Amino acid sequence: MSVAPEPVLSIEGLRVEFDMPFGRLVALRGASLSIRPGEIVGLVGETGSGKTLVCRSVMRLIPQRGRIADGRILFDGRDVLAMRPRELRDFRAHDVGMVFQDPFSTLNPVLRIGKQVEETLRVNFGLKKSEAQTRAVELLRDVGIPNPERRALSYPHEFSGGMRQRVMIALATASQPRLLLADEPTTALDVTTQAQILDLLVRLSEEGGMAVVLVSHDFGVIAQVCDRVAVMYGGHIVETGTIEEIHDGAEHPYTRGLLDSIPRLESAGRPTRLPVIPGVPPDPADEVSGCVFRPRCRYAQPACETVSMVLEPVSPGHETACPVRPFAVADSALTARAGARL
Amino acid sequence: MTERVPLLRLERLTKSFALRRTVGERIGRSQVEPARAVDDVSFTLHHGEILGLAGESGSGKTTLARCIIRLVEPDSGTIELDGIDVRAARGAQLRELRRRMQMVFQDPYSSLNPRMTVGAALHEAGRVHHRPGSENGEQFVREALERVHLGAAVAKRRPRELSGGQRQRVAVARALAVGPEVLIADEAVSALDVSVQAQLLNLFLDLRDELGVAILFVAHQLAVIAEVADRVAVMNHGRLVEIGDAGDVLANPQDDYTKALLAAHPRPRLSGAASS
Amino acid sequence: MSAIDVVDQQQAPAGSRVRLGGFRGLSREAKIGAGILALLFLAGLLAPWIAPYGQNQINFTDIYSPPSLAHLMGTDGAGRDVFSRTLFALRLDLAIVVLVTYPPLVIGVFVGAVAGYFGGIFDATLARIVDVTIAMPFMVLVIAVIAIVGPGVKGILIGVPLVAWALYARLSRSEMLVLREQPFMLATVALGYTTRRTIVRHAVPNLMRSSLIYSTLDMVANLLLLSGLAYLGLGAQPPNAELGSIIADGQSAMLTAWWVSTLPGLVVVLFGVGALLLGDGLSDGKLRGTLQ
Numbered sequence: 078m079s080v081a082p083e084p085v086l087s088i089e090g091l092r093v094e095f096d097m098p099f100g101r102l103v104a105l106r107g108a109s110l111s112i113r114p115g116e117i118v119g120l121v122g123e124t125g126s127g128k129t130l131v132c133r134s135v136m137r138l139i140p141q142r143g144r145i146a147d148g149r150i151l152f153d154g155r156d157v158l159a160m161r162p163r164e165l166r167d168f169r170a171h172d173v174g175m176v177f178q179d180p181f182s183t184l185n186p187v188l189r190i191g192k193q194v195e196e197t198l199r200v201n202f203g204l205k206k207s208e209a210q211t212r213a214v215e216l217l218r219d220v221g222i223p224n225p226e227r228r229a230l231s232y233p234h235e236f237s238g239g240m241r242q243r244v245m246i247a248l249a250t251a252s253q254p255r256l257l258l259a260d261e262p263t264t265a266l267d268v269t270t271q272a273q274i275l276d277l278l279v280r281l282s283e284e285g286g287m288a289v290v291l292v293s294h295d296f297g298v299i300a301q302v303c304d305r306v307a308v309m310y311g312g313h314i315v316e317t318g319t320i321e322e323i324h325d326g327a328e329h330p331y332t333r334g335l336l337d338s339i340p341r342l343e344s345a346g347r348p349t350r351l352p353v354i355p356g357v358p359p360d361p362a363d364e365v366s367g368c369v370f371r372p373r374c375r376y377a378q379p380a381c382e383t384v385s386m387v388l389e390p391v392s393p394g395h396e397t398a399c400p401v402r403p404f405a406v407a408d409s410a411l412t413a414r415a416g417a418r419l
Numbered sequence: 420m421t422e423r424v425p426l427l428r429l430e431r432l433t434k435s436f437a438l439r440r441t442v443g444e445r446i447g448r449s450q451v452e453p454a455r456a457v458d459d460v461s462f463t464l465h466h467g468e469i470l471g472l473a474g475e476s477g478s479g480k481t482t483l484a485r486c487i488i489r490l491v492e493p494d495s496g497t498i499e500l501d502g503i504d505v506r507a508a509r510g511a512q513l514r515e516l517r518r519r520m521q522m523v524f525q526d527p528y529s530s531l532n533p534r535m536t537v538g539a540a541l542h543e544a545g546r547v548h549h550r551p552g553s554e555n556g557e558q559f560v561r562e563a564l565e566r567v568h569l570g571a572a573v574a575k576r577r578p579r580e581l582s583g584g585q586r587q588r589v590a591v592a593r594a595l596a597v598g599p600e601v602l603i604a605d606e607a608v609s610a611l612d613v614s615v616q617a618q619l620l621n622l623f624l625d626l627r628d629e630l631g632v633a634i635l636f637v638a639h640q641l642a643v644i645a646e647v648a649d650r651v652a653v654m655n656h657g658r659l660v661e662i663g664d665a666g667d668v669l670a671n672p673q674d675d676y677t678k679a680l681l682a683a684h685p686r687p688r689l690s691g692a693a694s695s
Numbered sequence: 696m697s698a699i700d701v702v703d704q705q706q707a708p709a710g711s712r713v714r715l716g717g718f719r720g721l722s723r724e725a726k727i728g729a730g731i732l733a734l735l736f737l738a739g740l741l742a743p744w745i746a747p748y749g750q751n752q753i754n755f756t757d758i759y760s761p762p763s764l765a766h767l768m769g770t771d772g773a774g775r776d777v778f779s780r781t782l783f784a785l786r787l788d789l790a791i792v793v794l795v796t797y798p799p800l801v802i803g804v805f806v807g808a809v810a811g812y813f814g815g816i817f818d819a820t821l822a823r824i825v826d827v828t829i830a831m832p833f834m835v836l837v838i839a840v841i842a843i844v845g846p847g848v849k850g851i852l853i854g855v856p857l858v859a860w861a862l863y864a865r866l867s868r869s870e871m872l873v874l875r876e877q878p879f880m881l882a883t884v885a886l887g888y889t890t891r892r893t894i895v896r897h898a899v900p901n902l903m904r905s906s907l908i909y910s911t912l913d914m915v916a917n918l919l920l921l922s923g924l925a926y927l928g929l930g931a932q933p934p935n936a937e938l939g940s941i942i943a944d945g946q947s948a949m950l951t952a953w954w955v956s957t958l959p960g961l962v963v964v965l966f967g968v969g970a971l972l973l974g975d976g977l978s979d980g981k982l983r984g985t986l987q
Contacts, residue, residue, distance in 0.1 A: 123615075267475040267476055268475065268639070268640070268680065269475065269683040271683070271685070275685075294612060297642075297684075297686070298685050300687035301688055320687060324687055334614065335614060338616070339613055339617075339642070340617070340620070340645060340646040341642055341645065342641055342642045342669060342684060344645045345644075345651075345669035345670060346666020346669070346670070348665075350624060352617075353617045357615075358582075485881075490884060490885060513887075514889070517884070517887040518887040521886070522885045524881070524882060526878055529877050529878045529879055530879050530882055532900075533879075534900045543896075544886055547886070547888055548887065590882075593882070593886070594886075597886060
């Protein structure tokens with residue numbers, strides 16, 4: 078087991094731009110990420126960080142006026158951006174599944190749940206009607222919907238949010254894809270339902286060897302289920318690492334700031350003033366020279382104005398785009414390297 | 420615990436909504452139990468206190484908050500502000516009571532009139548209630564914005580030009596402009612990014628410390644409530660299931676539902692590290 | 696919405712920089728439409744000063760002469776300069792159109808807003824009145840009024856507003872039903888504002904936009920109605936020039952002196968194009984989200 082498996086998804090230098098009446102927005106500025114088979118990777122960031130666009134780019138579902146301006150997306154070595162329409166449809170149907178945030182608007186309200194699942198089975202897998210019906214019920218059962226034969230006859234509005242999300246997951250995993258993209262799947266759900274959906278995702282990943290990209294603004298959610306996490310800010314990935322590495326020893330000032338500002342249950346009874354990152358996230362229409370976090374960073378050095386947002390390793394698997402490394406334990410090799418970069 | 424006269428007192432508050440009946444039910448004239456959004460809820464809010472009201476969606480916490488200021492009319496029960504019966508108030512008296520209990524809404528994108536500049540909205544709030552200083556519009560607006568740590572330049576902008584966090588601050592400024600004694604924050608930070616949320620939470624703490632406003636903080640995330648509340652009340656399906664000091668309720672819950680809520684709270688999957 | 700919201704919520708583009716206030720913020724369509732309308736209104740307004748001839752300057756020596764430098768739109772069967780007549784007609788017609796479109800708009804929007812806000816019996820009653828009014832055959836009603844009051848401008852000025860308000864009331868009422876649930880509307884109640892202030896200062900400005908967009912269509916419809924009635928001889932009486940009557944007069948000479956009917960007709964078309972472009976351009980902005 079010494080050879081690292083080929084990544085199931087490899088994103089390199091992804092750049093997404095929007096052409097707007099008032100100018101150009103650069104929403105993603107050269108993001109790179111690789112996902113190994115069966116791995117659960119979290120993508121955490123706030124509004125405008127570009128995290129949703131990463132998923133949509135993989136599916137090539139960029140909104141109007143947007144386009145992928147640069148970069149490569151390789152799925153199992155295949156170039157996704159070069160795929161022709163038929164191959165792309167195949168890819169979307171069989172190789173990768175996507176779960177969206179809002180379970181209320183992503184299911185067709187006028188079709189029964191069972192029919193919607195059957196449709197994807199018939200169209201994408203060529204199953205005959207009776208086969209599709211049986212398989213659909215099986216899928217609904219797999220995602221934890223009780224009494225699936227009866228519930229398949231229901232309409233979306235008769236389901237709770239959590240149930241609808243389970244149906245979405247069933248639809249997305251019907252083909253047993255190698256990769257599941259989950260874009261804020263639990264944001265619209267109650268915390269008890271959220272816990273159940275997250276458990277479901279972990280179980281499906283373990284059973285099917287399916288890699289998962291979990292996008293969320295909630296670090297708690299990510300920390301609960303992910304093996305690795307990539308932190309995004311202003312269209313860049315600023316840090317990657319395992320949950321422990323990020324949680325206990327984040328190297329990038331934004332990551333630290335973000336983690337510090339997360340409310341903690343333990344504060345109960347002794348409300349604290351949470352440390353805040355001053356200022357506001359950058360406007361995608363602005364071009365910031367050097368480090369995109371510099372205007373809000375309390376550790377900024379003059380040299381940060383010209384630094385490029387490239388991820389450099391802190392330790393194997395743990396990378397940060399911050400050359401200053403204000404939190405690094407005094408380590409001569411590390412600081413020497415950091416100093417050389419500045 | 421010294422005896423304090425409560426600022427806001429709710430007793431046995433109830434609100435039900437009639438459910439739609441299907442055609443079959445109408446024809447059969449069957450009785451459909453109305454949904455009890457708020458079911459026999461009682462609690463008090465003291466001067467300068469921050470009371471967290473926790474519950475998931477459908478727990479009735481938002482309906483309760485709206486009943487207090489009578490945006491929704493409760494079916495039965497008592498609401499007293501400073502001893503005055505809120506439910507019996509009419510006209511100008513009701514408007515004055517409302518002035519004293521201001522609400523901040525959840526959605527920063529729709530809680531401000533899109534056609535009014537920030538300055539106009541703030542000034543209007545002061546003028547309508549003849550607040551001291553409201554004759555001098557510019558000064559009044561500037562001070563209102565300062566209270567929420569916004570610069571005077573924001574006054575000329577319209578809501579669409581502001582970020583979510585800025586809009587919420589403006590909403591808070593507008594609420595404060597009429598000089599309330601109680602702020603009801605109805606999921607006021609739920610739609611904000613984590614780092615912006617932290618700023619707003621600190622703001623609420625500052626306002627309580629500097630202005631002495633009492634705050635009813637409605638939220639579905641227990642951690643958020645933990646960061647601001649002195650006492651916590653938990654609602655489930657319209658009923659108040661537990662209430663007490665924040666430290667007690669969140670660390671030693673007595674009610675099963677509260678325990679379930681706390682158990683479902685996301686915890687990092689850290690190998691070796693003890694999860695709280 | 697700021698630029699960040701575009702990226703994150705994948706909604707139609709509307710950046711913090713794009714929505715310039717006033718004229719400059721309009722789409723190109725709207726600007727062209729507004730320009731055309733402005734030109735026509737100005738032409739009508741300044742008619743007494745810029746018309747080369749009087750509106751009833753008869754000259755039997757020069758009948759049915761084709762467009763030339765002396766007579767930009769030629770002359771009609773009585774030797775009158777069609778261009779001048781058109782200008783004066785524009786003046787009269789546009790004034791009437793404005794008078795029968797905008798006062799009903801204001802009344803309709805307010806009535807609809809109040810009905811939509813309060814709901815209940817008041818709203819139910821009003822909705823029925825509105826429905827009945829709209830259901831009535833418009834032309835028939837106007838002609839009936841003219842039958843009572845006599846032909847001429849008076850009949851139109853009374854008959855059209857009698858019905859026109861209902862359309863705006865219906866539009867504004869249905870928008871109010873949605874608007875009143877918006878948090879900022881609830882906020883005005885929470886702030887202790889009077890209901891009057893809530894409706895007049897907060898709701899109506901937000902309701903106006905749809906009605907104003909619709910009014911561009913309405914103006915065209917009213918102009919066509921006016922011209923139609925004049926064509927039938929029920930509008931402004933001769934010798935007052937009205938676009939419809941000018942066109943009607945030239946009808947008999949269509950094959951030989953086409954310019955008498957056609958050119959003023961084109962002016963009507965131009966008005967329609969301008970109004971519709973403006974309306975389209977304004978509503979496009981709304982659909983794209985710049986309304987926020």
